[in-house]
Amino acid sequence: MPDVRTESGRAGLEAMVNDPGGAVIGLDFDGTLSPIVTDPSAAWIHPAAPSALIRLAEVVRRIAVVTGRPPGTALALGDTPEGPDLVEVPGLVILGQYGIERWEGGEITSPPPPAGLTKIRAELPALLSGLEGVTIEDKGRALAVHTRSCPDPDAALEALRAPLVELAAVNGLVVEPGRKVLELRGPGVDKGKALKELLAAERARSVMFVGDDLGDLAAFEAVASVDIPGVRVCSGSAEVTALAEQADVVVDGPDGVVAFLEDLLKSIASREQ
Incomplete structure (x- = not known):
């Protein structure tokens, strides 16, 4: 052991x-x-x-x-x-x-997916446009934004953190950080x-x-x-x-x-x- x-x-x-x-x-x-x-x-x-x-x-x-x-x-x-x-x-x-x-x-x-997720799903691509290598993983009831494929994954993650937190909050969701990923999901x-x-x-x-x-x-x-x-x-x-x-x-x-x-x-x- x-x-x-x-x-x-x-x-x-x-x-x-x-x-x-x-x-x-x-x-x-x-x-x-x-x-x-x-x-x-x-x-x-x-x-x-x-x-x-x-x-x-x-x-x-x-x-x-x-x-x-x-x-x-x-x-x-x-x-x-x-x-x-x-x-x-x-x-x-x-x-x-x-x-x-x-x-x-x-x-x-x-239970049913969070109500705000549909709006975030529609708005997220525009927010991420122009950021090379950023990908979205749609989990059905959550959306994960991955930066691992970006030229500078850590810089991309930090640049996205504040706008994603704001987008999530406006729509009643929260952001869960992870390894080169920020996930928008329901609270609680x-x-x-x-x-x-x-x-x-x-x-x-x-x-x-x-x-x-x-x-x-x-x-x-x-x-x-x-x-x-x-x-x-x-x-x-x-x-x-x-x-x-x-x-x-x-x-x-x-x-x-x-x-x-x-x-x-x-x-x-x-x-x-």
Whole structure:
């Protein structure tokens, strides 16, 4: 197992190993289960991740993917050329669009999209015109503006921040920053709230959340605030350091996440023998 930096993280990991049947494991998708790539539609899941999650799902209480992606997109990107796919994880729950959409057992439930989204969808192209490399990802109930393909992604992100915040506010939405992306979405929803609701529904006795981006900070805060042992795992990157500063464990990207899950499985199996 990688180094666990905090006492609370060690207690959380020990609780999961000793009582896996009470554990809920939540994971982000992009940058955690899949690599960060220039084209978001090509962010395929790590080929070994579904297999590890399938085996974990057989011993823990629940596996949940908590993502800004729509559930259907996460499932589509969860296909692997060889071996099992994400959809095959037993009892999997996908809390998409920061928790506003829920996929379980082949069915998606969600409220209607935010009212202001239609107006923003019409106005956004004109606001972005002339900015080389900026792309819009339409998530159905949110719009993500990506600058990763720009000549200077960070400068483009900063130039767009204020006008996008203003556009979102006028239309009753908020802006969620991420790795070379600003997402316009409805207020009042975040990964922390989604994770807390899941933990309560599952009556979890321990929790782990694995993430890589600013949107995962709320989930880390949820792990720290609930009254059960927990461990926060950061899929590390040079682009986002705020998450690593709060993490109990830092691993090296999706490869490190899969290796960590495999180590967890080995520890559980060794304990049960």
